[in-house]
Amino acid sequence: MATFQGIIVRSLAITSCTLLALLGNIAQSGEGLAGKLTAVPFTDVVIADEFWAPRLETNRKVTIPFEFKKCEETGRIENFEIAAGKKKGAFRGRLPFNDTDPYKIIEGASYSLSLHPDPELDKYLDELIARIAAAQEQDGYLYTGRTIDPNGPVKWMGPKRWSNLRMSHELYNSGHLYEAAVAHYQATDKRSLLDVAIKNADLLVHTFGPDKIRDVPGHQVVELGLAKLYGVTGNEKYLRLAKFFLDERGRADGRKLYGPYSQDHKPIVKQDEAVGHAVRATYMYSGIADVAALTGDADYVKAIDRIWENVVTKKLYLTGGVGARHKGEAFGDNYELPNATAYNETCAAIGNAMWNHRLFLLHGDAKYIDVLERILYNGFLAGVSLSGDKFFYPNPLESDGKYKFNKGSATRQPWFGCSCCPTNVVRFLPSLGGYVYARSGDTLYVNLFVAGSGTFKPANNTVKLRQDTRYPWDGDIKIIVEPAHPAEFTIGVRIPGWARGEPVPSDLYKYMKKSDDKVTLKVNGEAVPLDMDKGFARIGRNWKKGDVVQLNLPMPIRRVFCNKKVKDNVGKVALERGPIVYCAEEVDNGSNVRRLVLSADVRIKPEYRADLLGGVCVIKGWVRSWHREQQHVYPAKQDFVAIPYYAWSHRGAGEMAVWLPRYLGFPEAKTQ
Numbered sequence: 001m002a003t004f005q006g007i008i009v010r011s012l013a014i015t016s017c018t019l020l021a022l023l024g025n026i027a028q029s030g031e032g033l034a035g036k037l038t039a040v041p042f043t044d045v046v047i048a049d050e051f052w053a054p055r056l057e058t059n060r061k062v063t064i065p066f067e068f069k070k071c072e073e074t075g076r077i078e079n080f081e082i083a084a085g086k087k088k089g090a091f092r093g094r095l096p097f098n099d100t101d102p103y104k105i106i107e108g109a110s111y112s113l114s115l116h117p118d119p120e121l122d123k124y125l126d127e128l129i130a131r132i133a134a135a136q137e138q139d140g141y142l143y144t145g146r147t148i149d150p151n152g153p154v155k156w157m158g159p160k161r162w163s164n165l166r167m168s169h170e171l172y173n174s175g176h177l178y179e180a181a182v183a184h185y186q187a188t189d190k191r192s193l194l195d196v197a198i199k200n201a202d203l204l205v206h207t208f209g210p211d212k213i214r215d216v217p218g219h220q221v222v223e224l225g226l227a228k229l230y231g232v233t234g235n236e237k238y239l240r241l242a243k244f245f246l247d248e249r250g251r252a253d254g255r256k257l258y259g260p261y262s263q264d265h266k267p268i269v270k271q272d273e274a275v276g277h278a279v280r281a282t283y284m285y286s287g288i289a290d291v292a293a294l295t296g297d298a299d300y301v302k303a304i305d306r307i308w309e310n311v312v313t314k315k316l317y318l319t320g321g322v323g324a325r326h327k328g329e330a331f332g333d334n335y336e337l338p339n340a341t342a343y344n345e346t347c348a349a350i351g352n353a354m355w356n357h358r359l360f361l362l363h364g365d366a367k368y369i370d371v372l373e374r375i376l377y378n379g380f381l382a383g384v385s386l387s388g389d390k391f392f393y394p395n396p397l398e399s400d401g402k403y404k405f406n407k408g409s410a411t412r413q414p415w416f417g418c419s420c421c422p423t424n425v426v427r428f429l430p431s432l433g434g435y436v437y438a439r440s441g442d443t444l445y446v447n448l449f450v451a452g453s454g455t456f457k458p459a460n461n462t463v464k465l466r467q468d469t470r471y472p473w474d475g476d477i478k479i480i481v482e483p484a485h486p487a488e489f490t491i492g493v494r495i496p497g498w499a500r501g502e503p504v505p506s507d508l509y510k511y512m513k514k515s516d517d518k519v520t521l522k523v524n525g526e527a528v529p530l531d532m533d534k535g536f537a538r539i540g541r542n543w544k545k546g547d548v549v550q551l552n553l554p555m556p557i558r559r560v561f562c563n564k565k566v567k568d569n570v571g572k573v574a575l576e577r578g579p580i581v582y583c584a585e586e587v588d589n590g591s592n593v594r595r596l597v598l599s600a601d602v603r604i605k606p607e608y609r610a611d612l613l614g615g616v617c618v619i620k621g622w623v624r625s626w627h628r629e630q631q632h633v634y635p636a637k638q639d640f641v642a643i644p645y646y647a648w649s650h651r652g653a654g655e656m657a658v659w660l661p662r663y664l665g666f667p668e669a670k671t672q
């Protein structure tokens, strides 16, 4: 059992020479070349903390069975049986990509299985996979809407195969099928779904290419799936096809372009701004990173570096969310970051996390983990309820408690007609362990602070790093080093941007003031200097079993200002503590939350509340507000409580705001 990243790098070592020859004119570059860092696979990581471990358990016990049940109730599974001719009926549901929901839950269930054996779930997957396999057509085609009725009424399907790739999602279905198949194979060693995926991918190889159909998927993800399929099979034709789909984008020779909505407005190596549908975009950027990692294509790396720069300087919400607009589920213009109408699809947060992790592995720079961490604890995590069975599709940073931003509701919903977000959460959470550690040669990287352990396997040794911490509520992190035998190596401990006075790696956000408290690092009780390289404090020495690294990241409450070019945040301030972004809710502060004034003189302090929202550190104190009496308004003081943004909307729909006015004279504070 090994994760994608581990396999990819091994495959690269075996095949890079032949691959480079086959793909032709691929520049070999130093910076950004493949395999710079390898993630420690999640199967070698134990998560045993008080923050994530309960969420993984909820995902396993609640979310996976809940979502499979929803798929059964809504016909998403029966569609496979109807397509196989085992049941009679029409396609159930309105969207041609409903097939992907079971695929994505299989992927999540597989990750979960490899962390936690579960014979009942294993058996359920076997039966479900048999149903999926039976729906596959003879030549490998798998798309239940068309197989059930080639002339059927399924939206966007197109009159014949591949005839409406802009919207049909035929290739999107394939991409999620491959990701599920690879995960299931890795978790169980069973080829049942992998063989279905290979048969389907062979059909795509036979159908698409320079001298065959020259078209691209309207919704990317097949590129990621093909790269994974290449990872487990070592068959270069899948990687070549992934690269073909990417290279074909934005090239008008022989077909009409789909435009910026599908990032099909210009060739990917010429793109420099994040545009269009945010999930399509972040999946595509992740796919570009995968193909770049495997081929060493420097132009690919330059393109995603440019686009990343655009996102972190102009299009990233404080929560790590991306995709400002409901219309088109899309990125907005530069600095277009509205709060109440922010779309910030949960899927886009996941795509953004996947992309940043891949960039980290390419460049070895902690700034990408800074963005990833911001997404994990904030923009992504808000997408699922503490109970594991309710979800946000959009994730705004402000609510009046009435606007039904969440597909007809002002709070989380159990399911949606298009249920991409719930089924993305269920597969992303159990893959979390794979983001915590990485290795490059004899340097072991600690990216994220999660109690538990990671096992590294450098040449001729095995090293376990055990973390003991109450992060994200406490900034004390103890790392116990356990090499199988003493050895010289380097441990790179990430010093988060927020602890260095830099909320994001750009000037989009800044802290009101730098903390006076200094980050400290000790080895076996003795202070060591912070030898910083790309955001990591490096400690090189001869390590022996039982050595202890102690990191202290001071966690004062930090007040954040936004770049003035973001209209919605002018004159406002947000609160952070450690990696957590805070918000104020009506249930704690009364109505008119958005008029509370966090002026520089207000006094606030953190307080851990074990009894609230599964255990959270809240921010308490008083703020200024305007008291209205008949025709007059008077300045007043009032009690204040802010909670972590991820935990909002658990106590009924109501007002919420991340950004609050910071001047009593702020006109909106007075008149809203």
Ligand SMILES: [Zn+2]
Binding pocket: 345, 346, 347, 348, 393, 419, 420, 421, 422, 424
């Ligand atoms: Zn979604």
